[in-house]
Amino acid sequence: MSYLQKISEFQNISVTPTSYDDHRIKGDISLERETDTLKFHLIFSYSDRIEADQNLAGLVLAMPAINFTLFSKKLTLNFPASKSDVSAISEFVRINNREVFINKLARRRYEFFRQEYVPRDEDITEENSNGNTLVSATSQYVDTPRKIQGGSNAVLSSGGKESLLSYGMLKEIDPETHAFYFNESGGHWLTAKTAYDYYSAEFSNVHKVWSNVDRFYRYVLRNMRILDQRVMNMKTDTYPVQLFIFPVYVMSMIPVAIEHGIRGAVLGDEFDDPSDMQPFHGIMHYYGIYDQTLDFNRYMSGYLHSKGIDFTVWSAVYPITGGVVENILIKRYPDLFRLQRSCHSCRSVNGKIVPCGKCSKCLGILMFVLSAGGDPHQILYSTESIENLKENVSRERMRLDTDELNYMKAKLGFIEADDMDRLQHVSGMHLLPDEHQLFQHVPDAYRDGIMKIISPVCATFILLYRRGMAPIRKTVILPSSRLPGCCMRNIPQGAPCSP
Template sequence: MNDIRALVVFNELKVHQIIIEPKRVKATYTIVKNDGETVSNELIYSYKDAYFDKSCAEDANLASMMVAQVALNYGLFFKTIIFDGLFDAADKRFLLDMIENTSREITVNKFLVKNEFLKPPFDSLSPEKLARYTAADLNFINSRFGNLRVGNNKVALDINKYAILSSGGKDSLLTYGIIKEIGEPHPIFINESGRHWFTAINAYDHFEKIEPNTVKPWCNSDRIFNWMLKQMPFIKENFQNIRADIYPIRLWTVAVFLFGVLPVARKKGIANILIGNEYDTTVKGNHNGISHYNGLYDQSKYFDNALTRYYQKKGWNIYQYSILRSLSELLILKVLVKRYPDLQRHQVSCHAAHEEEGRMLPCGKCEKCRRIVGMLKALDEDPKRCGYSDNQIENGLKALGQQKVKQIGSDAAHLYDLLLQKKLIERNEHTSKIGKPHPEIVKLRFDNERSLLSDLPKHIRKPLFTILSKYSDGAVRLLDRKWHTFIIEDEVLEPVYFLDKGE
């Protein structure tokens, strides 16, 4: 099998029958198969407080966009996708652009590389550069909100309020710690119906006690994703039993949670939406002439900037960004554990976490766990603080001596170099080959692709780098493929924000 169009295995996907209640939004996902058979499931977002008025055009519009996001993963597999809701021109343009980008990303990163979830012959597609990867025609209809019209309804927003897309990971914990010092944080934990929620439980329980602005919407997107997989003829029936560090198909995931944050942000007048992503999540690649983002688009700065542009077109003065773009994973953990140790103890960076005596604990066996153990030991910190046992720490360090970690080359090299210097791992062919000093890893890094000051709104720059500079070994800028040291002073923090440049 060679042709990518062989992936068009269904006739139609409908996102329809939207129901809006004060504390809940839901829509039906209906698959129409080629033989006319239909199967349906229901996508739900629910909230503790009231955020929606079904007679308000802006609320109906936002609800329509929220329930549409899951469908953007499936443009390769349907002849037609119908979005039945209230959409304006900015919404339609956004959905068309993002489904095409996601289709290309899924083509490259799920079908043209090794993916153990695929059945043959779907695991042997040939690369093909296409003008358009999305097979589906997108149709927008409005069967329920014909009496409503979307206006340019500007909301009064407070520049000192920050919504933080939160989990139990180091990135959102550090983001919260920093924002607590310089503004008003609003941690928003999207409670998925699946096991992914396990990673967030320790942090959420802590924030519920200490932070009155904590919000926990619930979403069953995980159930929809798994239900969709069960319908796909190219996915192995036992996919739920296959242990892997990737999802079988989906790559448009962050936006599913992000749009669940927007009702809270708009209702509470929050001007900043922060997503915790570090330096190495902005990646451009090329696979046999097909450009892509390495399956990380929704964690990249390009995603943040695209969403910020979308908010501006909607008349909302919301900024979306990460305050961690100039930091390596190691530097993020260093700032967190050194400045906010009481937050770091709630870190769960493991997707196979389990519960013991009311607390979620990491598995201690996966690649992510051994990476966290290695970084904490390299920083002279105790991994037991966030739940690792002595045995898990010992085994994690042993595994690092034999297996790779998922970091960009320079980050992994520097981590291994630190571990070798401290004699925490054995020097062997594997570790000696990887371990090399890269001092820029513990500095604030800026370059034209991954980390630009102009991607940060001006109001956050000085307070942010005042804190980060205390834990970094200086700042460097990439010029002519070499890192050059510079000092972060007031004039350095003055570049024009990317939106103000008309980008």
């Protein structure tokens, strides 16, 4: 038996829309095994009117199912789907299969899978990582152009620092900016509730969709035989399988966008150091964050455009690190900073939503806030969490880029860094290897405004330069005082700027 045959728990995963109207999309997900079938009724309920047909309803319902396709021989779309739909979903399946194979099965953080299903070294091949899931549709759909009337964007909003800063900047540039909240039915909503309640009271154009998608994930995970259910009961800071999260949010936004004239989704994709992203056993992958990358934004945008939906997915913060994001949020948008709840283990205490202060997410936030001169008490961290930060960081497997973690530790006096000059890039704006100008992937209408907000805070402008497949080289270009004059100039392809 081949490795892929061994982990193919499902014969077929099928997605069937059952109803849709101007406020709801509902459908059934069936995961068929040789001996039984798992069935779940998935619901998306919107606070505002939406526009959808059977095709769009099916696409919204299909996104969560992609999380489990590595373990299925087929994914069947039981709704009218176009050639663009089948092609794009097939590519999403291939990419996500690889991400799950590499980051959940091979270089795993926790032992969620029973040992007999963990790949041996000889099983870690590109062919196995891609999976063998066949995507098909039961009927053909012909895409027709849908002109979205309007020019504003919607920030995919939560209690995270990136979404709060993105909303603050876009609202400053365009007062008609929308906010879109995805309300999962479980406790994860607590991270966003503080911000949502404030936005709803203070701002217009605030939208929300409620979904039981988190219950769908739990239902499938609890019934997967290849998972170790004892480990599933442990408290962890990562999901056992799910890595295709943001596409669910983005696709669920499209019915709102068409109805309310929203031209784009702004995601909080902060800078991820590409020099940390090395191949695993020679296999290129995204370290489990494909749906938070420029590649995803570009592909999803191109796919939607190919369907005739004039909608673009982009990020306003992709060239800057979490520390820079936090710094700007604290100093420019203090009211929004106070809404920040980045912990996924938040709890309600005396009517207020409080972070745990101990998980890897909280430890990173505490480092960012203190480094920026902020007060963690303002976002309800306890004095104990602040005082124990150094000790807790030393014990935790932190989920920050290597340079970012060492820079923060050195800045807070946790370690002595001999290479602090090299680490200074963490406080700057980054020009990615495929870019010829800073913030190249931000729409023209927003680029100058965003740069005027960000550039005064950044210490440096850093070119990430790669020749062929050589390692990334970081070159500090200019001090921030000269940034505005340099930002808009083109940089010759394949050549670094001169200091």
